[in-house]
Amino acid sequence: MTMMVEGDVSSTEAPVDEAAALSAAACLFRSLGDPSRLAMVRHLALGEHKVVELTRHLGLAQSTVSAHLACLRDCGLVTSRPQGRASLWSLAATPEVLELLAAAEGLLAATGDAVILCPAYGEVPDR
Known part of the structure; x- marks a missing residue:
């Protein structure tokens, strides 16, 4: 799967169906969710x-x-x-999975685990 970032155009690569690439990425993240x-x-x-x-x-x-x-x-x-x-x-795909997990840990560290406070996807504190 190749997801293009806006402005990332390469003349040697076939055009990417952005909707399909994003859908596949969302499915991947749901599988690990x-x-x-x-x-x-x-x-x-x-x-x-x-x-x-x-x-x-x-x-x-x-x-x-x-x-x-x-x-x-x-x-x-x-x-x-x-x-x-x-x-x-x-x-x-061990190397790629480990790379993804490491990137996720880095992002969580960079954001201070703010995702836990997200009203849509975060953890709801016990009341």
Whole structure:
């Protein structure tokens, strides 16, 4: 996916459907927008894991972990390979995913985690 920034025109590249690129980017961010899926991605950055290991680490039900992994797989972020009766899960594009997570952490640091206060997407404090 290539998203063009306004004024970024290259004569060697084919024109980009900006609406399609933005839609794909929004889908990517939604796939990482669930705290459990994001925790799985971060844990898989350490290496391959079985569902039972992720279940134990995250404290989630096996069915929940499997559903989140299916979502991440369908988005192209994780892959699995059989090992006996189980599957080993890993990141599909490890360097790019780690780069994205690092950029997100940098942005959160730069904004002082202001997104938490966002009335639309932030966390609502307990009342």
